[in-house]
Amino acid sequence: MQFKESQRLRADWDGSDCDHPRILKEYDLGAATTDWVCDTCGKEFSREERDHFNADRDQ
Numbered sequence: 001m002q003f004k005e006s007q008r009l010r011a012d013w014d015g016s017d018c019d020h021p022r023i024l025k026e027y028d029l030g031a032a033t034t035d036w037v038c039d040t041c042g043k044e045f046s047r048e049e050r051d052h053f054n055a056d057r058d059q
């Protein structure tokens, strides 16, 4: 997901709870950033946070 798109998602999100069903790598133009982004609410995650989140979900 592009950084601009994640910014737009965050701006549009109404602040309600999100279980972050899909977390995508964030890109700024062609380059990958260090962050991952929920494609529903636009919340940013570090790689460690994402790994932790996925580990929780696998249980």
Ligand SMILES: [Zn+2]
Residues within 6 Å of the ligand: 018, 019, 020, 021, 038, 039, 040, 041, 042, 043
């Ligand atoms: Zn989310």
